[in-house]
């Protein structure tokens with residue numbers, strides 16, 4: 001946990017909690033500073049919710065359910081979701097600006113990925129929920145009689161939604177949209193690093209007519225702060241969490257006494273396998289995206305690249321050249337491709353791995369340090385896009401999630417060896433296979449021990465598909481019907497005919 005800083009005169013702008021349909025007046029003694037990662041400049045103070053405010057949010061959510069939200073017809077809830085998407089679209093540039101201020105991500109990405117996906121999340125889950133059917137069975141009984149069995153799906157109830165800082169609005173709406181579509185009330189705890197878009201979303205949901213208490217936002221940190229107050233609260237009925245595996249494990253312990261459903265989308269140490277029959281240019285374009293998107297801060301990013309020996313040198317040189325063409329700079333500049341890391345603390349962690357790679361005898365093909373971007377950006381948490389060779393699967397940098405713009409390139413000879421190397425990880429989130437041999441593509445993709453396995457693409461998402469991870473990468477699946485299953489509880493009704 002980062003210690004909250006005392007309020008200062010640096011800024012008078014507050015990012016507030018939203019409880020029971022109202023923004024809460026901030027307590028000046030419970031503010032922490034929010035800085036722009038690109039420049040290091042503090043631009044707002046965030047009101048850290050205490051246990052009693054979290055309790056108010058849980059109480060408000062329960063009341064909203066009891067006041068009729070849980071019984072609202074699904075078509076009405078779907079209509080509200082569609083209106084939310086339309087309103088985000090109208091306020092699109094405000095969301096883009098808020099996401100950039102919090103994360104320093106490039107404007108093109110904030111527009112084309114983060115905020116665009118928020119619209120798609122609301123629209124997709126409106127459609128998925130409205131179209132959902134129910135399973136039913138005719139059961140044959142003794143004496144020629146029959147019984148009809150069907151399941152009625154009811155909302156899970158009060159759902160705690162805890163999300164990270166890397167794709168804040170995208171990941172938040174990926175959970176909030178299906179939760180609301182299913183008739184739940186949510187208390188959202190965004191990352192302390194990225195409080196803005198969750199707060200802006202409160203305005204939008206209020207504007208389009210969601211009843212009070214259905215969507216609440218509490219700000220703060222994890223342990224001994226809003227995150228723990230929320231997950232420890234006896235009034236919650238389920239937790240959906242995206243974040244690191246270590247925090248996921250902690251949250252699991254916290255909620256264990258209550259025995260409530262959890263959905264965990266956790267870390268990754270994702271592999272790419274590149275075969276020597278591949279179209280090199282296409283593979284390089286895909287790999288550049290998969291290693292460096294969002295400065296490597298996507299759970300699905302590739303940090304291990306296994307390359308068939310015959311093309312190893314050419315591919316390594318080509319990827320280093322692409323990395324050097326990335327444009328680090330002001331997030332609001334249209335030409336910028338790559339932003340800073342989220343914080344100085346995270347940069348220290350990533351730089352620690354740079355040092356570890358060196359100690360392990362890695363050859364740095366490109367990067368490995370802090371870029372000089374001029375005085376305006378000197379206070380930001382920048383690192384250079386970095387590629388290594390000369391490492392093996394036993395090195396810590398190849399085993400642990402770094403969550404930065406980095407990858408280790410490792411040669412292999414046979415398909416079996418590549419599969420074994422890629423699967424040699426406690427994580428199991430994503431993999432990508434690059435080959436012109438489609439039979440091999442299917443074969444290898446299916447052997448990956450992961451939640452999602454791409455062939456000749458990366459981060460291509462179908463939101464109706466199940467999404468999640470294996471091993472340290474998570475528990476459960478969300479997406480499409482999997483989301484409807486997590487955010488509802490079925491009651492089997494059995495009628496003798």
Ligand code: NAD
Pocket residue numbers: 162163164165166167171189190191192220221222223224226227228231242243244245246247248250251264265266267268298299401403429469473474
């Ligand atoms: P984090 O685990 O540090 O924090 C995630 C959230 O949990 C934050 O809101 C934080 O305040 C809260 N939190 C921390 N400790 C808590 C506690 N004890 N109780 C309750 N809440 C607590 O993760 P991060 O650094 O914000 O995000 C990066 C991580 O998220 C990476 O590991 C990345 O791989 C993972 N991630 C996974 C997915 C996925 O879909 N699998 C997607 C994005 C990010």
